[in-house]
């Protein structure tokens with residue numbers, strides 16, 4: 001596993017709920033052809049399958065809590081293996097959510113060369129998620145769960161950014177700007193990798 005993806009770049013995309021991670025990842029896919037793996041989407045696919053495991057996951061996600069680390073990591077790993085050898089880069093969106101998740105990822109898969117920190121203000125994220133909730137059909141895009149996800153982000157995920165900043169791979173992206181301007185900065189960070 002590790003050698004098959006050894007030449008592929010691994011990029012962590014981290015930011016609060018509704019900061020615009022998914023939006024930017026789609027644009028990176030269009031321009032660079034990287035493989036986008038959203039940990040939240042992988043989990044929602046498992047829920048949609050109706051499996052027993054999916055039912056357990058749904059209950060956790062509806063509360064805005066984190067699902068067990070091994071579950072998410074196994075899903076990401078399987079999805080990466082499926083693309084190993086054909087992908088020149090992986091965007092790991094919404095992961096790691098806590099420092100421990102990052103450490104386990106590196107043990108089992110490999111080290112990231114870049115962490116894109118998609119940064120928006122708390123009130124901006126809440127506004128975007130409430131709007132997205134009108135059409136997303138996501139059980140967690142409601143006021144109460146949004147608040148919990150935001151609290152957990154500040155508590156558990158911000159330390160991830162501190163951790164990788166000390167390694168010198170964090171690029172902070174201002175996500176308050178219009179989408180295309182945000183993408184300009186994202187593209188610059190990726191171009192600088194080469």
Ligand SMILES: Nc1ccn([C@@H]2O[C@H](COP(=O)(O)OP(=O)(O)OP(=O)(O)O)[C@@H](O)[C@H]2O)c(=O)n1
Pocket residue numbers: 016017018019021022039040041043060061062064065066067068072093094095096097140149
């Ligand atoms: N590594 C991850 C990723 C997701 N989740 C669970 O899946 C939910 C939704 O994740 P995600 O889609 O990444 O949500 P957000 O980042 O909050 O929102 P968005 O889709 O807007 O990125 C989280 O609240 C959490 O319960 C998790 O436990 N561990």
Ligand SMILES: Nc1nc2c(ncn2[C@@H]2O[C@H](COP(=O)(O)OP(=O)(O)O)[C@@H](O)[C@H]2O)c(=O)[nH]1
Pocket residue numbers: 015016017018019020021022023024128129131132175176177178179182
């Ligand atoms: N105004 C504005 N809205 C954005 C921007 N990026 C994302 N959005 C909107 O904010 C919501 C959340 O974006 P999404 O990409 O799903 O964020 P994620 O939760 O970080 O994956 C979506 O409804 C987007 O349309 C941005 O740069 N500017």
Ligand SMILES: [Mg+2]
Pocket residue numbers: 021022038040094
């Ligand atoms: Mg998303």
